Amino acid sequence: MKRLLFGIGVLAAASQVGCERDVSQPNLEYAPDMYGSVPYDSYAPNPNTRDGKTLMAPAPGSIPRGYSPLHYGPGTEEAMRASTELKNPFEASEPVLARGKVAFNRYCSHCHGSGGLGDGLVAARFPRPPSLLAEHALGLADGQLFHIISHGQGLMPAHGSQVAQEDRWKIVHYIRSLQSPTRTARKDTP
Numbered sequence: 001m002k003r004l005l006f007g008i009g010v011l012a013a014a015s016q017v018g019c020e021r022d023v024s025q026p027n028l029e030y031a032p033d034m035y036g037s038v039p040y041d042s043y044a045p046n047p048n049t050r051d052g053k054t055l056m057a058p059a060p061g062s063i064p065r066g067y068s069p070l071h072y073g074p075g076t077e078e079a080m081r082a083s084t085e086l087k088n089p090f091e092a093s094e095p096v097l098a099r100g101k102v103a104f105n106r107y108c109s110h111c112h113g114s115g116g117l118g119d120g121l122v123a124a125r126f127p128r129p130p131s132l133l134a135e136h137a138l139g140l141a142d143g144q145l146f147h148i149i150s151h152g153q154g155l156m157p158a159h160g161s162q163v164a165q166e167d168r169w170k171i172v173h174y175i176r177s178l179q180s181p182t183r184t185a186r187k188d189t190p
């Protein structure tokens with residue numbers, strides 16, 4: 001009992017000290033490592049690195065994991081180069097086409113229309129894109145389609161930053177599947 005009373009007394013005294021402390025002074029810190037981090041903060045100066053920054057720039061030429069660099073700039077010439085150098089890394093399997101359809105409907109159909117005819121909702125107010133089933137688009141190589149999606153063309157904005165590289169190739173397969181009735185018809189026409 002005596003101990004308990006003593007404990008209460010100590011607590012009361014401590015809280016008294018707490019109440020009357022000088023507010024211009026920082027509070028007492030218990031286990032300061034919990035809130036003052038021991039390592040250097042990301043944006044803090046750092047005497048151990050060459051450029052004096054904690055967050056160091058990646059070495060020139062380094063590539064993030066899972067990212068394949070594309071060595072093409074915008075423009076028709078680069079699209080032509082892509083048409084001869086790039087091959088679709090996917091087979092036109094059912095899951096690839098299914099994903100291509102999802103991505104096409106998500107990123108392209110509002111302008112190009114869900115069937116690729118250039119009759120999307122945006123086309124009512126924005127210059128109407130050409131049909132992806134027309135002669136000109138039928139003649140575009142896979143690499144060219146991929147390049148146009150990545151970098152845009154004329155009035156069409158670039159979609160490289162929005163559509164994952166894999167999805168761009170799957171969209172190319174999906175465009176081919178939209179075109180295939182036309183292609184077959186063309187082949188059949190004498």
Ligand code: HEC
Nearest residue numbers: 107108111127128129130136137148149153154155156159
């Ligand atoms: C903001 C509307 C818009 C969106 C979104 C859009 N496009 Fe386009 N697209 C256009 C316009 C407009 C053109 C015509 C560009 C030009 O040559 O001036 C075009 C051209 C194209 C062409 C070239 C056709 C040809 O015959 O030359 C292809 C291929 C194409 N788009 C595919 C796509 C794909 C695939 C997507 C989705 C990833 C997409 N576009 C998203 C508006 C759009």
